[in-house]
Amino acid sequence: MFRLWAKIFENNHLLKDTVIEDSGDDTRTHKVFNALDEVCCRFDLGKPIWLDSTIRDFKRHDKTRFTQDNFIETIDFDYLEIHVIEED
Secondary structure (H helix, E strand, C coil), X not given: CEEEEEEEEECCEEEEXXXXXXXXXXXXXXXXXXXXXXXXXXXXCCCCCCCHHHHHHHHHHCEEEECXXXXXXXXXXXXXXXXXXXXX
């Protein structure tokens, strides 16, 4: 089972969170991208852009933050954080 926890923060306060589960046979990368797509649908957000720093943090910690720099449209929160909390 693959589980990704997504959280939206503003002023260091958690505004929303959700957990996406995936028990499919896709690769880890596909599971992350699919889960992020689902998070964006649930939170009504545009897809964030993976910058080099975002990729580096995710590879190192299985966790990263998407700030205004990662989004094309304006966001009304400080950042979206994703964290892989369980893997097969």
